[in-house]
Amino acid sequence: MKPPPFGYSRPESVAEAVAVLGSAAPDGKVLAGGQSLLPLLNMRLATPGHLVDINRLGELGFVRVDDGEVVIGALARHAEVLADPAATRAQPLIGQALALVAHPVIRNRGTTVGSIVHADPAGEMTAVLALLGGSVLLAGSSGERLVNAEDFFLGPLESDVRPDELATLVRLPVLGPRAGCAFAEVSRRLGDYAVCGVAALAELDEAGGVSRARAAYLSVAGTPLVLDLTEAGGDPASAGRLAKSRVAPAADIHATAAYRRHLAGVLTERALAGALTHARERAGG
Amino acid sequence: MASGGNHRGINQPQDGLFDIRLIVNGVPRTARVPSRRLLSDCLRHDLRLTGTHVGCEHGVCGACTVLLDGVAVRSCLMLAVTADGARITTVEGLTGPDGTLSPVQQAFADCHGLQCGFCTPGFLTTITAALHDNPEPSPEEARDIIGGNLCRCTGYQNIVKAVLRAAELRSAGPGRADGS
Numbered sequence: 528m529k530p531p532p533f534g535y536s537r538p539e540s541v542a543e544a545v546a547v548l549g550s551a552a553p554d555g556k557v558l559a560g561g562q563s564l565l566p567l568l569n570m571r572l573a574t575p576g577h578l579v580d581i582n583r584l585g586e587l588g589f590v591r592v593d594d595g596e597v598v599i600g601a602l603a604r605h606a607e608v609l610a611d612p613a614a615t616r617a618q619p620l621i622g623q624a625l626a627l628v629a630h631p632v633i634r635n636r637g638t639t640v641g642s643i644v645h646a647d648p649a650g651e652m653t654a655v656l657a658l659l660g661g662s663v664l665l666a667g668s669s670g671e672r673l674v675n676a677e678d679f680f681l682g683p684l685e686s687d688v689r690p691d692e693l694a695t696l697v698r699l700p701v702l703g704p705r706a707g708c709a710f711a712e713v714s715r716r717l718g719d720y721a722v723c724g725v726a727a728l729a730e731l732d733e734a735g736g737v738s739r740a741r742a743a744y745l746s747v748a749g750t751p752l753v754l755d756l757t758e759a760g761g762d763p764a765s766a767g768r769l770a771k772s773r774v775a776p777a778a779d780i781h782a783t784a785a786y787r788r789h790l791a792g793v794l795t796e797r798a799l800a801g802a803l804t805h806a807r808e809r810a811g812g
Numbered sequence: 813m814a815s816g817g818n819h820r821g822i823n824q825p826q827d828g829l830f831d832i833r834l835i836v837n838g839v840p841r842t843a844r845v846p847s848r849r850l851l852s853d854c855l856r857h858d859l860r861l862t863g864t865h866v867g868c869e870h871g872v873c874g875a876c877t878v879l880l881d882g883v884a885v886r887s888c889l890m891l892a893v894t895a896d897g898a899r900i901t902t903v904e905g906l907t908g909p910d911g912t913l914s915p916v917q918q919a920f921a922d923c924h925g926l927q928c929g930f931c932t933p934g935f936l937t938t939i940t941a942a943l944h945d946n947p948e949p950s951p952e953e954a955r956d957i958i959g960g961n962l963c964r965c966t967g968y969q970n971i972v973k974a975v976l977r978a979a980e981l982r983s984a985g986p987g988r989a990d991g992s
Contacts, residue, residue, distance in 0.1 A: 630960025
C-alpha cells in the first residue's frame with residue numbers, strides 16, 4: 528500500500544523543527560530514518576497530518592563520548608553508531624545490541640534515537656536505555672527537558688515525547704571499570720524481531736564478588752522490563768530461575784506465553800554468564 | 813497550521829507537489845512529486861526506471877534496495893522528497909556504459925543465482941554495497957550480507973555462491989561499474 532496524504536516540512540535547524548512541530552501539534556510526526564514510520568504509513572496504521580523531516584539537521588548526526596556518557600544525536604544512523612569505536616568501547620552493550628537490530632540495510636537508514644522514541648517493546652535499544660538508566664533530551668516550544676529512562680516508556684509504542692517535542696539526543700552511561708555486559712536473544716531468523724531478548728549488566732566489588740546484577744527484557748512486556756538479579760549472587764542458573772518467576776509475558780502469533788517465559792530464563796542465564804565473564808576480564812581477574 | 817509552509821530547502825508549489833532533483837545512475841533527473849511518493853515509486857513511475865522492484869512495501873523483502881550516496885537502503889521506506897539532492901544507483905546503474913555486467917551481475921549469471929528474477933535487483937544492489945565495504949567475505953559473512961533479502965525460488969544456496977564468486981571477479985578485474 529501507499530502512505531496516506533500528509534503535509535511535509537524539511538526544517539534546516541532544531542529551532543525551526545520545533546516551531547513546525549508546535550504549529551502542527553497534535554497532528555505532527557517527526558520523520559528521521561523512517562524504518563519504523565514508513566512501514567506504518569505504507570500499511571496505513573499511522574495517519575499523521577504533517578511530517579517534519581529532520582534529515583537535513585546535520586547538527587544532530589553525531590556520536591560522542593563525554594563526561595561518562597555516550598551521547599547519540601537524533602540523526603545518527605544505527606550503522607554509524609555501531610561503527611563508532613569510541614562509543615562501542617566506552618559502552619560495549621551498544622555494539623552488542625545494535626548488531627541485533629534488524630538487517631544491515633535497515634541499520635544504514637534507521638536512527639538509534641528514533642528507535643528509542645518509537646518505544647517498540649521488541650526494540651533492542653529501548654532495553655539498553657532502560658538497563659543503563661540513560662536519558663533522552665527533548666526540545667519543545669517551552670524549552671528543553673531531560674527525561675530519565677524509567678519515566679520515558681509509557682506503553683507499547685508510546686514514549687514521553689509530547690506532540691510539539693523533538694528528541695534531540697540520548698545519553699547512555701559508559702560501562703564501569705569493574706562491570707560487564709552481554710546481550711542474548713532468540714529470533715526466528717537473524718535480524719527478525721526477537722521472540723525474547725535479554726540485556727544483562729553485572730558489577731563486581733573489590734573482592735570479585737557480584738555487587739550488582741540486572742537485566743532488561745524485550746518482547747516480554749509492553750515496556751522494557753528491568754529486573755534486579757543481584758540476589759542470585761552471581762549464579763547465572765539461579766538468576767535464570769529468578770527471572771522466569773518474575774516475567775509475565777503474553778502469547779502472540781510468534782510464541783506462547785510459556786515459551787517466552789522459558790526463553791526469559793534461558794537467555795537470562797546466558798546473558799548474565801556473558802556479563803560476568805566480561806566483568807571479570809575487565810576487572811583484570 | 814499543518815500546511816507545510818514555506819520552509820527553506822524545499823520548494824512547494826501551490827498544488828502541494830514538490831520539485832526534487834536526483835542524480836540517478838550518474839544522470840541528473842528532476843521530478844514533481846507529492847510528499848507521500850515513495851522513492852521506489854518515484855524511480856519506477858516518475859523516472860520510468862522499472863528495474864527497482866517493489867515486493868512487500870514495508871522493508872521486509874529487500875527487492876527495492878537501491879544505493880543512496882553509495883549506501884544500500886530500502887527505497888520503499890524512504891520518501892522521494894527526503895531523497896532530494898541525493899545520488900541514487902539502481903540496478904540499471906550497475907551495468908557498465910557498454911553493457912558489460914558488473915562483477916555481481918556476472919556472478920549471478922555464472923552461479924545461477926536467480927530463477928524468476930523478481931528479487932534479483934535488490935540482491936544485486938545489496939551485495940554490490942556490501943562487497944565495497946567487505947571485499948573478501950567468508951561464507952558465513954556472505955550469508956549475513958543477504959540476510960535481509962527474500963528469494964522464493966532459489967533456496968539461497970546459489971546466491972551465497974554468487975556473493976563469493978562476485979568477490980573473486982571483483983578482485984580479479986578492476987574498472988567495472990559497481991555503483992560505488
